[in-house]
Amino acid sequence: MKIASFNINGIKARIKALPDWLDEAQPDVALLQEIKSVDEAFPRELFEERGYRVETHGQKSFNGVAILSKLPLEDVSRGLPGDDSDEQARWIEATVIGDKTAVRVCGLYLPNGNPVELDNGQPVRGGKYDYKLKWMERLHARAQELLAAEEPFLMAGDYNIIPQDEDAKKPESWQEDALARPESRAAFRRILNLGFTEAFRARTHGPGHYSFWDYQAGAWQRDNGIRIDHFLLSPQAADMMIDCQIDKEIRGREKPSDHVPIWVELDA
């Protein structure tokens, strides 16, 4: 079972690049972020004609996540629990029925968190950094619930977290950024420490591996990237991992997203 995650930065702008990548990469499941579309406007036929079931959790202009799956899906749910007042579409879950095993998959678009606003070292209540950290507390709670089932499950998407300095070409320029600040990294580690395996790092070590290159300042041409798209695997899913790769070359194509796909192959 090949499961991919891809922040497409707008479905309308990726109307060619996304199907092209799907046709080549042939993931069984694709978790999409930043569809930037309401559910009714999502071009589901484009994927249905390729054999994918389509489940979206969209909103106007911003955010929005989706699951495309060639395998049957059960128990789809939308929205990260823990705050009924949160209207941002950043979380979708479903159970994928594999040939051997069912896998619970969660697609997420974690808040960016910039600008960082602190008052005496505390995030300013209601600010974007505060929203990011609170969202990560809710993610921690949901992760704990799902881990308790002791079944194969994974959470993948754009975490907007640079886990360590080696995950950025220029770590010094990210020190004060919401993607790399100590509070952000600690919140990510706290989730990891529940017992997840960070799929990419379980297989590939060292610097120079990125999943995002800014459109600005020739970041791609200079390979000035960051690794912020991650797969977190439950112990039962980690035991099934065959491979995990980042499709870097996608960034060099026509009209690319600023992110590239990352995928895992599970024996499931």
Added chain:
DNA sequence: ATGTCGGCCATAGGCCGA
């Protein structure tokens, strides 16, 4: 330091978010 996109409203370019 800056360099770019995408989407919205609205129909040209400014604003927001990243």
